[in-house]
Amino acid sequence: MTDERFERDLIDALRGIAGQEAPMSLRYRLSDISDRPPIAHRLWFAGPLRVSVVAVVATAVLALAILVWPSPDVGPALSESPSPTTSQAASPTQGQSPSYEPGAEPVEPTPVPTPMPTTGPSGEWTGLAWSDPVTPPLTVHLEDLLPRGDGYVAVGRVDVGGGVSEAAFFVSEDGLNWTVEDQLDAGAGGFPQHLVALGDELLAFSEPNLDALGLPNAGEPLIWRSTDGTDWTPVDSSSWRSAWSGLWIGPMPASWDTTQHDPETGLVDVASGPGGLVAIGNSFAEEEMIPVVLHSTDGRTWDRIPLPPGSAGASLSSVVSRGRFVVVGAVAVGPDEATAVPAAWISGDGTTWSAARVPTDGVLPDGAGGEFGPLVAGRDGLLTCMGWREMSAGAHRFIVPWTSTDGSTWEVAMDRDASPACAWSAADGERIVALGPRPLPTGTDSPGVTMAWTSTDGVTWESLSLGSTLQDRLERFWVVPDGVIYAGVESFWFGTPSTSR
């Protein structure tokens, strides 16, 4: 091999990915960029007076919008789905033996208490009215938030230049105007991405340290604690450090076929529930994934908990607490990702786990693997979505919703359209909210929100009327007892619900 030939072929390969010129479609999309008025950051860190003025103006604009704005026609979009609002959607797997029986039998369902008392408006939500947007500085990013007292606490990052982010902790009274309570250099750009409450304490967790492109490099995740959301201190836990030492944290090696999915290593998710905290993550060996499940009663002392036999090659993607802990992901995840099979596990206290029933006979086509994605919990059930790519058919992609009443047995609805269940969704343990339009088949999203739905079980969905279209591409959103906090690429928005009574 000559260097010259290698470099020539490499440049050709790169051009194969990127082409030479930006496509005309992009130029067309950018043609009106400078017609859009620049947004001043006048509302960021607004004081009480300014908040009041903003609230008055927002209310007036909203009232005017409701009066003059035509209602978005959400009916046809729903009716295009085969039967998204019926809970009797046929499951092709009913009555069949599960194809995956990883060892221990699922424990019998136990009564599930309502996980989170709400202080929001009573009655079922029937609509959302978006606030005026509040535009933060470009450098501010919220990663997770919780209601706290009369307001909200959030964790995230502030970009300080040079591609470096610092950990940041925020509070807000209204979910729109946030103040930075603490900002610190956590080393190598680490910043908190998960926020949970345990008793009177708040705990924030970073994922593995991220580099300038936001991908994990190395190092154990970090923990911070606070009792009031304003003063934060690092948690120095030797058992936490020890739990992550010696594990692979970083991008998957080139020998793995990551085209179907790209497993995330290091800390992935944290949940607070009965018996304390459960943190999940992934590492890998040469031939398979290695799941990491950690339990703690106080956030300071952590124990590594094994998953039941039959969980070899497990890749974990999400954990929630809904009376019990429920983890979803996949098993048999190896260098050839097509082997992956969706899987779930349950635990009453986070220390003993059993495999849930996930019947996949006839679900995955030959030559395809799949895994469960993010998991959300409503008052009456749990929802996750499975995505896979059928390798033999090229670029065909599939995504289907799976639901469970208690986490121990899962049902897939192959004939149910993925919208709204597999649009962007979030939940607070009481209700699940999905915002649309659904992700496009290309993996991109249409900008903004033109449709919204709510569900308490992930099966039966009711559309929410929207007073106006929200035109800001989604970064993430949260469901809170009194509404929806939407972090767009440009601005924050608050969706205030209307209710049935």
Added chain:
Amino acid sequence: MRAALASPVEDRASEFSRRLDAVLDRSFRLAAVILHSREDAEDAVEDAALRAWQHFSSLRDHDRFDAWFGRIVVNVCRDRLRQRRGRPTSLAFDPPSDADPIGESVERAALHQALATLTPEHRAVVGLHYLEGLTVDQIAERVGARPGTVKSRLHYGVAELRAAYEAAEREPGGTDR
């Protein structure tokens, strides 16, 4: 030269459009290489352009627009990569649409595959170096990393690609056979 009767806003919009146009092709290529998807790259560059326009007035030295916008593109790509990690990942991968497996040599096909499995940060430095011809220091400024880190990524990334390339040469149909 400014139009004599143009308002300051028109001036600003005109200058922004001109500067954006000058960097659009290479910004798109950078996003496409990092995200390994042209469709995602279109979205990312549009997001970056909108952010840049809304903050254009805060850019004091307009001659540094190229590096400033490049940094925004990298940040937007970072955000999109992080978003991908929270979603069913079958939605995240788009094969390069120009790949022509029939017309490709075994080695080039191997490079395509190796580039797909390379991490985005390694793809970024490899792309910026080989596609855009940037130096290590220029790449460091563009991606917000130290020059030593860029050197390391370049070394590691190229080593991975070379290994795949050399393995392909030894396969049936490879040039070493």
